[in-house]
Amino acid sequence: MQRYLGIDFGTKRIGIAVSDGLGLTAQPLSTLEPSSEQEALGAIQGLIDQYGVIEVVVGLPKNMDGSLGPAAEAALAFAKRLEEGGTAKVTMWDERLTSRAAERLLIEADLSRAKRKRRVDQMAAILILQGFLDRCHRQRESSL
Template structure:
């Protein structure tokens, strides 16, 4: 039983996978998408779901700081519905406020260059989303 964590943006999706015991999250990759033309990387995500035998997905839910739902959170809701429909697995929306900022801060403190941060920021955010969910479930 593995759980997939996803940080969904308009151009990329950061992907993380739990270990088989559901204790830790590891970043896997960043999938390129194009929200404008409704290309959401479902084929690649399906390959990863099959490869890692994913039984559940956690999608970052970027609520506003006042807990309201804005355009990005609505986009996450639509994406979660698409994923659930395409692969018939449970999909949980998980509050991800400030995870990208926290991931960037962590990478800066690790002295990762701006160029390299851009390559891994979404994957790191997916790890933080999934790890938060895994810790909550314990």
């Protein structure tokens, strides 16, 4: 069983998703609202251990022109600290427009604004992880 963890990193909230045991689909876990980076790193390492995660996929919020802004730099720094102190490989995933897509999906699901605010990070984490899993499966199929 190979499980993957998806992270939509933010300075206030961190959306988390986990794959099924076969690494095919992403399911929501939680949205963390840690009071410090250390608390966030500890909580994520706990999830890595709990689910036996082999790889963590962290969303990289690039600008539309592909450049890296402050949010992307913060995500890269967080991912580096997560990999240095953890037991799983960390991969960055281009997440341009992921939060907008998550917001659209939640609007289509007719969730109230308050509920959308709480779930948008979780949904973004699902989209980040599912995109990564889909690419992995396409690569495996093309190599057969």
